[in-house]
Amino acid sequence: MNRENIYFPHLAQITRILPQIEDHKLFGLTFVDKSMKDNFSYRPGQFVELSIIGTGEAPISISSSPTRPGTVELCVRRVGRVTNALYNLERDDLVGIRGPYGNGFPVEELEGNNLLLVAGGLGMAPLRSLLWYTLDNRERFEDVTLMYGAKIPDEMLFKYELLSLLDRPDLRCMLTVDKDEEGIWPAHIGVVTTLFDQIEIDPSTTYAAVCGPPVMYRFVLEELLKRNLSKDRILMSLERKMKCGVGKCGHCAIGYKYTCLDGPIFTYWDAINLPELI
Amino acid sequence: MKMVKLQKKNLNAFLAGLEKFGDLHGPVRRDTNDFAFQKVDAPEQIAHDCLRTILPPKKYFTKPVDTMFTFSEAEGYRAPDKDLHTKIILFGVHPCDIHGIKILDLVFGGQYRDEYYFARRRNAIVVGLDCMPDEYCFCRSTGTDFTEDGFDLFLSDIGSSYLVRVGTSLGDDIVLETSTLFQEIGDTDRRAYKRRSAQRINSFEVEIHLEDLPEIMDLEYESRIWQELGDKCLSCGTCSMVCPTCYCYDVVDQLNLDAKSGSRLRRWDSCLFKDYALVAGGHNFRADRGSRIKNRYFHKQRGFVAQFGRPSCVGCGRCIVSCPAAISLVDVLTKLRSRGNE
Numbered sequence: 001m002n003r004e005n006i007y008f009p010h011l012a013q014i015t016r017i018l019p020q021i022e023d024h025k026l027f028g029l030t031f032v033d034k035s036m037k038d039n040f041s042y043r044p045g046q047f048v049e050l051s052i053i054g055t056g057e058a059p060i061s062i063s064s065s066p067t068r069p070g071t072v073e074l075c076v077r078r079v080g081r082v083t084n085a086l087y088n089l090e091r092d093d094l095v096g097i098r099g100p101y102g103n104g105f106p107v108e109e110l111e112g113n114n115l116l117l118v119a120g121g122l123g124m125a126p127l128r129s130l131l132w133y134t135l136d137n138r139e140r141f142e143d144v145t146l147m148y149g150a151k152i153p154d155e156m157l158f159k160y161e162l163l164s165l166l167d168r169p170d171l172r173c174m175l176t177v178d179k180d181e182e183g184i185w186p187a188h189i190g191v192v193t194t195l196f197d198q199i200e201i202d203p204s205t206t207y208a209a210v211c212g213p214p215v216m217y218r219f220v221l222e223e224l225l226k227r228n229l230s231k232d233r234i235l236m237s238l239e240r241k242m243k244c245g246v247g248k249c250g251h252c253a254i255g256y257k258y259t260c261l262d263g264p265i266f267t268y269w270d271a272i273n274l275p276e277l278i
Numbered sequence: 279m280k281m282v283k284l285q286k287k288n289l290n291a292f293l294a295g296l297e298k299f300g301d302l303h304g305p306v307r308r309d310t311n312d313f314a315f316q317k318v319d320a321p322e323q324i325a326h327d328c329l330r331t332i333l334p335p336k337k338y339f340t341k342p343v344d345t346m347f348t349f350s351e352a353e354g355y356r357a358p359d360k361d362l363h364t365k366i367i368l369f370g371v372h373p374c375d376i377h378g379i380k381i382l383d384l385v386f387g388g389q390y391r392d393e394y395y396f397a398r399r400r401n402a403i404v405v406g407l408d409c410m411p412d413e414y415c416f417c418r419s420t421g422t423d424f425t426e427d428g429f430d431l432f433l434s435d436i437g438s439s440y441l442v443r444v445g446t447s448l449g450d451d452i453v454l455e456t457s458t459l460f461q462e463i464g465d466t467d468r469r470a471y472k473r474r475s476a477q478r479i480n481s482f483e484v485e486i487h488l489e490d491l492p493e494i495m496d497l498e499y500e501s502r503i504w505q506e507l508g509d510k511c512l513s514c515g516t517c518s519m520v521c522p523t524c525y526c527y528d529v530v531d532q533l534n535l536d537a538k539s540g541s542r543l544r545r546w547d548s549c550l551f552k553d554y555a556l557v558a559g560g561h562n563f564r565a566d567r568g569s570r571i572k573n574r575y576f577h578k579q580r581g582f583v584a585q586f587g588r589p590s591c592v593g594c595g596r597c598i599v600s601c602p603a604a605i606s607l608v609d610v611l612t613k614l615r616s617r618g619n620e
Contacts, residue, residue, distance in 0.1 A: 006390045007346045007542070008355045053349050054533045054540055058558065080558025241557045243529055246390035250526030250549060253577055256584035261389075275499060276563070276573075 006246055009051040009096025010036050014089060015071060020157050023078040024122070026063065027086070028071045029095065042066050043104025044129035045209075045237055045265045049245045050074065050082065051096030052089070058082035059242040061264070062100065063125050065132035072097070075125040075157060101245035102264050105130050105235060110207050114143040116199075118220050120192055120212025124148055124157045126237045126264075127211050138170055145172040145199060149192030149216075153177050153185050163187075174198070192216065196223045203228040211237040217278045221268060234268040238277060279426070280444040282453060282460040283467055284433070289440070293321035293369060295456040299403055300365030303338070305331050315368065324370060329409055330596060334522035335368055335375050336382055339398045342519075343545045346394070346529070350539035358541075362397040369405045374415075374594040376406055376429055377422035378522025384586050385525050403448065406432035408478070414595030416484040416608055422592040423478075436470035486611050488579070488589060495580045498614050507610065508568025510603045515548030517574070517597035517605075523590040524548070549574050575610065 016028030031037040042048075047061045058080065064073035078087045086095065107130075115134060119127045127146075134144050146165075150156035156177065165173040166187065174195045176188040188195060192212075201224070208224050210217065217236065224234055240252035240259035252259035255274040257266075271277040284292060293302060302321065305313040305328035313328035315335060345358040371379075379399075386395035406429040417423040425432070430449030433440040441463060444450050453460055518524040528547040533540040547554065550570050555563035564570045582590040591607070598606045 005347070005357055005393060008357075011354075054531050054537070056531045056542075057529060077559070083558065239557065240563065241555055244527075247388065248386065248390070248392060248525065248527070249529065249544070250547070250577075251528075251554060253549075253573070253581065255576055256581035276569075 007098070007244075009049070009057075009098045011094050012072070012097045014091055014093050014095065016073075017091060020075065021155050021159075024075060024157060025078075025087070026073055026075045026158075028064075028073050029097065030071050031097070032094070037070065040072065040100075041069070042072075042100035043107060044133045045104035045126055046100035046102045047126075047242065047245070047264060048072070048074070048097050048099035048101065049242075050076075050086070051098070052082050052085040053094075053096060055085040056082050057096075057098075057243070059101075059245060059260070061126035061129075061237070063128045065129050065136060067133055067136035075122075075128070077122060099245060101242070101260055103262065105209060105265055107133060111140045113141065114202060114206040115141055115145070116201065116206055116208040117144075117146045117148075118192060118208060118210045118212070119146070119148040120216035120220075121150060121155070122157065123211030123213070123216070123237070124162075125211075127209060128158060130209055135168075135171065142205065143172065144170070145174065147174045147176070147192055147195045149176045149178065149195075149212075151178045153180060153182075172199070191219070193219045193223050196227075201227040201229060203230060203233070207233045207235065209235045209237070214278060224268075231269040231272065232267045235265055236268065236271065236278065238264050238266055240264070280450065281463055282442045282444065283436075283463045284440045284442050284460055286438055286440065288459040290321040292456050292459050293324075293367075295459075296367055296452060298455075299452060300367045300401070302367050302369060304369035308332070315370075317366075326370070326407075328370060329372070329412055330414075330594060330599065332596075332600075333520060334378055334594065334596065335371055335404075336378065336522055336525070338366065338368065338402060339379070339382060339395050340386070340525055340527070340546075343543055344394065344527075346542045346544055348539070348541040358394075362394060363401060365401045365403075367403040367405060370407045371404055371429070372407060372409045372594075373425045374417040374420075374422045374592040375522050376404065376425045377417075377420075377592045378594070379404070380425075380428045381523045381582075381586070381588075381590050381592070382525055385523075403452070404429045404431075408432070408434040408474075410478060411482050412595070413483045414598050415482065415593060416486055416595065417593035418479070418482045419484070419486045419488060420589065420591055420593035421488075423482075434471060434474065436467055436474055439467065441467060441471050484608055486608055487615065488611075491589070491611065491614075492580045492583050494615055495576060498617065501614065501617060503610065503613060503617065504572040505568040507571045507605060508566060510605055511550065511567050511571050512603050513550045513552060513567055513570065514602060515550050516600045516602065518548035518550060519546060520596040520600045522592055522594055522596070523578070526554075549577070571605075575607075579611070 011032040012029040015030045018026040047059050049057045050060045051057045060074045063075040117127050242252040242260040243249045245260045247258045247261040254276050303317050304324035306316050307325040313331045315331050347355045386392040429445045432443040526547045527544040529544050578591050579589045
């Protein structure tokens with residue numbers, strides 16, 4: 001086989017395991033092959049196929065930013081066969097990585113605009129990549145706002161990292177929880193859409209990047225549309241069963257789009273044309 | 279295009295002389311009306327009256343079960359070597375199936391090229407053969423009743439001879455190998471070919487209109503038809519398996535008994551299977567049969583048009599013949615078009 005075999009994973013070592021919330025850990029992975037380690041690049045919003053040899057592969061969005069090379073971070077929920085097998089591994093163990101796949105966020109197009117990142121629950125996993133990309137290239141963007149809502153404080157991903165951003169002058173970091181029964185939450189309380197009253201959106205210079213559970217999209221989209229944000233300035237990261245990642249196996253096809261090739265970032269306009277999308 | 283003539287009585291001698299080009303495969307009779315492409319020891323085993331094999335030629339290029347790689351601690355990942363380099367001559371491929379292969383070339387090529395598929399494609403010589411449609415064929419409607427490429431040689435019946443179109447340089451080498459068996463074509467042959475062509479065009483019993491089908495399908499996205507079909511469909515996936523252009527696959531890792539080495543396999547899958555769009559965590563994007571069968575029709579007739587400029591259906595009729603629930607694609611498309619006009 002003289003060309004590159006698109007199905008071969010590249011070996012990567014688990015260099016860090018940071019527990020997040022229950023059944024969610026952030027895995028830091030470093031490619032064993034030095035040139036892979038040095039040259040692996042990606043766009044925020046792309047995903048990789050994670051292989052646990054002998055168990056299988058699963059698509060996982062990248063949570064780290066390409067501005068911080070060397071280690072790829074995947075925030076993985078323990079939920080299926082592959083992720084359970086990953087949770088049985090320890091630091092220094094090897095996994096396989098193929099990718100990066102998917103379109104990712106159109107970061108060049110976003111430059112020079114205001115950015116509104118809206119995340120709900122686990123939707124922060126792919127948006128963290130865009131967040132850090134933006135912060136590390138801060139001069140290329142105008143106002144940057146993050147709205148992130150979790151059910152309760154104990155279910156917020158990257159909680160301490162995000163809380164540490166509350167004081168940052170160049171980011172409007174709005175964190176909220178639906179409920180705070182213990183009375184410990186230092187920020188806003190209420191569902192994520194309740195944050196919209198606190199901000200102004202200039203529809204001609206703003207892009208929104210949204211990721212969250214299906215139920216969240218409806219309400220967030222409503223808020224964005226009410227503020228006249230155009231349908232192709234609303235970007236969403238969507239989940240499907242992206243088995244091969246390269247547009248062959250068919251599992252992630254929606255209408256005339258493959259989530260793995262044409263997505264996982266879709267605009268709201270795409271969603272209108274692909275009724276199954278959200 | 280270079281054309282020569284081969285007398286029918288010389289066909290077997292021609293095929294027998296091709297040993298050095300690869301193993302000969304062709305349609306073989308399995309039962310009264312069942313045929314399958316398989317390796318033959320002698321050209322006489324080939325059933326020349328085969329209109330439709332059970333499985334299309336895709337089985338040679340994307341195998342029902344296929345090793346993607348083996349893995350072991352000692353050797354890491356290794357691409358499978360066997361059966362990627364076996365040379366074969368695939369005889370008796372009808373135009374619809376040649377179009378099917380051309381469509382798979384698009385899918386397995388592109389930005390991410392599947393080298394397993396193309397290794398097998400490179401090693402297969404395709405000898406096409408024309409045919410007369412039966413009541414299930416609608417390749418004329420799908421524009422796949424004729425092909426001008428995708429074959430090394432193509433044989434058209436002109437009575438006591440075949441008119442042989444030479445499609446590739448390799449095809450020419452094959453002709454030259456047994457050149458004594460071939461003759462130049464003459465005026466009678468030209469006339470015979472045109473007669474046959476006209477006769478063939480007039481033999482189609484089924485016609486569907488595909489021109490603006492994507493728009494019609496969008497209009498009927500919420501149609502009751504999909505639920506009605508879902509109620510009939512058994513989710514058996516037979517239509518996917520027999521389809522020349524269905525390429526979906528599932529991936530599984532298989533461990534050896536040492537629990538350290540094994541292989542990653544892919545196997546044919548169907549979007550009609552219940553767990554096709556099931557993701558970890560238990561959410562199924564297409565839990566009901568109606569949504570699955572709708573997805574199948576939309577991908578073939580609508581999605582593929584947007585992606586590659588034509589529907590991926592080649593009109594071979596296999597899905598209609600094979601469906602145990604008697605769902606007919608022709609009926610479905612006709613109904614989609616006429617609904618509301620009854």
